Amino acid sequence: MTSPIDQSAGTPVRVSLGSWPTPLEPAPRLSSALGLDPDDLRIKHDDLIGLGGGGNKVRKLEWTAGTALAQGADVLVTSGAAQSNHARLTAAAGARLGVDVVLVLTGTPAPAGNIALDTLLGASVHWCGDVSDGELAARVQEVADGLAAQGRRPAIIPFGGSNALGATGYRTAGDELLRQDPAVQHVVVAVGSGGTMAGLVAALGAGRVLGVDTGALPDPASAVAGMAAELTGQPADPSTLRIDGSLLGPGYGSVTDVVLEAMRLAAHTEGLVLDPTYTARAMAGLMAAVRQGDVTRGRRIVFWHTGGLPGLMGHTTALERIMAG
Numbered sequence: 001m002t003s004p005i006d007q008s009a010g011t012p013v014r015v016s017l018g019s020w021p022t023p024l025e026p027a028p029r030l031s032s033a034l035g036l037d038p039d040d041l042r043i044k045h046d047d048l049i050g051l052g053g054g055g056n057k058v059r060k061l062e063w064t065a066g067t068a069l070a071q072g073a074d075v076l077v078t079s080g081a082a083q084s085n086h087a088r089l090t091a092a093a094g095a096r097l098g099v100d101v102v103l104v105l106t107g108t109p110a111p112a113g114n115i116a117l118d119t120l121l122g123a124s125v126h127w128c129g130d131v132s133d134g135e136l137a138a139r140v141q142e143v144a145d146g147l148a149a150q151g152r153r154p155a156i157i158p159f160g161g162s163n164a165l166g167a168t169g170y171r172t173a174g175d176e177l178l179r180q181d182p183a184v185q186h187v188v189v190a191v192g193s194g195g196t197m198a199g200l201v202a203a204l205g206a207g208r209v210l211g212v213d214t215g216a217l218p219d220p221a222s223a224v225a226g227m228a229a230e231l232t233g234q235p236a237d238p239s240t241l242r243i244d245g246s247l248l249g250p251g252y253g254s255v256t257d258v259v260l261e262a263m264r265l266a267a268h269t270e271g272l273v274l275d276p277t278y279t280a281r282a283m284a285g286l287m288a289a290v291r292q293g294d295v296t297r298g299r300r301i302v303f304w305h306t307g308g309l310p311g312l313m314g315h316t317t318a319l320e321r322i323m324a325g
């Protein structure tokens with residue numbers, strides 16, 4: 001019997017899964033509506049990465065899947081919530097790269113949003129019901145061990161694609177932004193499993209990155225600091241990170257009034273569609289930062305659009321509240 005591949009033992013290898021750079025577009029009507037000058041705000045469009053419906057996870061998969069393939073993997077195993085964008089994009093990366101994908105998901109199946117796309121993209125799905133993070137990790141290991149016992153070469157891609165290898169994709173994204181706008185002063189981004197913010201902090205420094213917590217992890221600051229430290233080789237103090245944890249409401253995926261307000265504002269001013277779990281929460285965080293004077297007029301501000309539209313189309317509560325007006 002072979003063992004699942006240990007990614008941490010591999011030399012990082014990048015495979016191309018997108019066209020870079022992603023667009024950086026002005027958003028003057030949204031900027032003014034937020035109380036900023038029209039030229040202050042730009043949108044970094046990682047939602048427009050072409051693979052599998054787009055989103056931030058593609059940049060991480062360039063490194064995690066690239067390294068796994070270089071190590072000889074013939075099947076990628078990963079985990080997430082039922083409406084995980086990372087799971088959907090791992091399925092898409094597997095299809096593009098010609099390797100099988102097995103998804104280990106919490107919750108139960110419903111024919112909507114990311115779940116339908118997972119199947120369309122050819123992944124196999126193991127449903128776990130409502131399990132703890134620890135139980136989910138154990139199920140992933142069981143699935144990978146089972147595949148190895150059949151003579152396959154599975155590689156486990158971490159939850160949310162977030163380890164230092166995956167976060168490398170966002171260090172290179174931060175460098176990409178600096179080439180587009182060397183004077184950027186604030187970058188606003190959603191924080192889930194933390195790899196996106198960690199990579200941006202490694203490239204741009206902690207002071208320029210405002211992360212908005214979505215409630216996916218119990219201690220996002222430690223997770224982000226840990227990955228940022230691995231990327232830079234310098235210790236990172238979680239207390240120096242700008243993470244706004246005040247937008248959680250009742251918890252991960254909840255549709256609060258401010259989340260709906262952020263969705264409506266972006267849609268009505270710029271035709272920009274945000275998802276309720278990640279990007280609308282990040283926009284609500286930018287709205288709060290402007291109100292509180294953390295982000296002020298005349299600054300160069302980038303809102304990082306990390307995708308998630310399929311998640312909106314799988315979020316019945318959000319859709320019902322939108323339709324209720």
Ligand SMILES: Cc1ncc(COP(=O)(O)O)c(C=O)c1O
Nearest residue numbers: 085192193194195196278306308
């Ligand atoms: C659309 C979207 N935006 C942002 C994030 C947060 O990224 P990270 O998990 O790297 O913190 C996620 C994570 O699932 C996501 O799906």
